Amino acid sequence: MINTLFTPLQVGAYTLPNRIIMAPLTRMRAPQATPTDLMATYYRQRASAGLIITEATAISPQAIGYPNIPGIFTEEHVAAWQKITSAVHAENGTVFLQLWHVGRISHPDFHGGELPVAPSAIAPQGQAVTFNGMQAFVTPRALALEELPSIVNQYRYAAQLAKAAGFDGVEIHSANGYLLDQFLRDGSNQRTDSYGGSFENRYRLLQEVTQAVVDVWGADKVGLRLSPSGTFNDMSDSDPTALFTYVVEQLNSFNLAYLHLVDALESDIRHGAKVVDLAVLRAAYQGCLLVCGGYDQARGHQAIADGLADAVAYGELYIANPDLVGRFKQNAPLNKPDASTYYGGDEHGYTDYPFLT
Ligand SMILES: Cc1cc2nc3c(=O)[nH]c(=O)nc-3n(C[C@H](O)[C@H](O)[C@H](O)COP(=O)(O)O)c2cc1C
Incomplete structure (x- = not known):
């Protein structure tokens, strides 16, 4: 029998009813880093997804880089x-x-x-989104070797709080040019200590963070996201196919619930990405694999039927279609997402997209 997006799937500790995953989507609607009741409505509306991966959530005050993103580092956050x-x-x-x-x-x-903070004192090109509008990125401070255990501890503590908050698991965000991705790639990591240089060294922080999070949750409730071809946030690497093949091979030993790979996006190609063929990483990885990036229903079924992935995550389609699973099942028309309401604001463009009637 050929598997489709509608075939149930064992993902670590959970049997998902379908393989249509809600991708992580930052929406910047959490004042003081505290989730709101409106966010509960938004996620409840999308609960028919095989799995919801929440918006990226700051593990500490130091981890924050956008206005009104949620956090998971206080008891108040846990309650919310x-x-x-x-x-x-x-x-x-x-x-x-x-x-x-x-x-x-x-x-x-x-x-x-x-x-x-960053692996090295290298400023990304571009601008930060701040409470005072867009401002040029500054040159970050390179983390000292002695500080790295505290980074691992931030992940460990946040993982513990996530458990207290009743989540079913956690996804480690090592994609899209953020801290763990900055350590992996040599465009942003030019350290000369044991966390820079070789693949082994650049992978070290991710290895330590993953171990810490797995210690809290058990590997069967931990996923991990990578974006091997991503150029977003001024990312680059001299040999991404070799680097990410190494990383994926190393991750095999954790036996995680899943690995989540972001495919090359049109914007990456426009920015001259060295595209990493996901089939290469699929061959190197032994566990459950999610893919994401520009998929529609037909391409999603195809990726699963071809064995390229076990499940498919949808980002922008999930912003606009809370009942995406039902719409796919009925081949119903899809609502169009309104990009002007992606980041910040109220219920408009957030919880008011219509369901199928
Ligand atoms: C508004 C918006 C917010 C996003 N926020 C996150 C995020 O918090 N974490 C993350 O890993 N990716 C984030 N992404 C990337 C998406 O998860 C996804 O990889 C991307 O949208 C491509 O998939 P799609 O073509 O199905 O939308 C975001 C994308 C969009 C459009």
């Missing part, structure tokens, strides 16, 4: 997230929290005037 996990569970949904440290993709405005 509990309402969201309860809302999703009331609809029989499964929800993982995406753990995030932005590294250099931040601004001193978020840190009382202190510099953002």
Whole structure:
């Protein structure tokens, strides 16, 4: 029998009813880093997804780099997230929290005037989104070797709080040019200590973070996201196919719930990405694989039928279609997402997209 997006799937500890995954989507609607009741409505509306991966969530104050993103580093955050996990569970949904440290993709405005941190003191090209509008990225401060255990501890503590908040698991965000991705790639990591240089050294922080999070949750409730071809946030690497093949091979030993790969996007290709063929990484990885990036229903079925992936995550389609699973099943027309309401604002363009009637 050929598997489709509608075939149930074992993902670590969970049997998902379908393979249509809600991709992590930052929406910047959490004042003071605290999730709101409106966010509970938003996630509840999308609970028919095989799995919801939440928007990226800051693991510490140092991890923040955008206005109004949620956090998971205080008891108040835990209480607020509990309402969201309860809302999703009331609809029989499964929800993982995406753990995030932005590294250099931040601004001193978020840190009382202190510099953002990074593997190396290299400023990304571009601008930070701040409470005072767009501002040029600054040159970050390179993390000292002695500080790296505290980064691992930030992930560990946030993972513990995520458990207290009632999540079903967590996804480690090592994609899209944020801290862990900055350590992996040599465009942003030019350290000369044991965390820079060789693949082994550049992978070291991700290895330590993954171990810490797995110690809290068990590997069967931990996913991990990579974007091997991504250029977003001024990312580059001299040999991404070799690097990410190495990383994926190393990750095999954790036996995680899943690995989540972001495919090359049109914007990456426009920015001259060295495209990493996902089939190469699929061949190197032995566990459950999610893919994401520009998929529609037909391409999603195809990726699963071809064995390129076990499940497919949808981003922009999930913004506009809370009942994406039902619409796919009925081949119903899809609502169009309104990009002007992606980041910040109220219920408009957030919880008011219509369901099929
Ligand atoms: C508004 C918006 C917010 C996003 N926020 C996140 C995020 O918090 N974490 C993450 O890993 N990716 C994030 N992404 C990337 C998406 O998860 C996804 O990889 C991307 O949209 C491509 O998939 P799609 O073509 O199905 O939308 C975001 C994308 C959009 C459009």
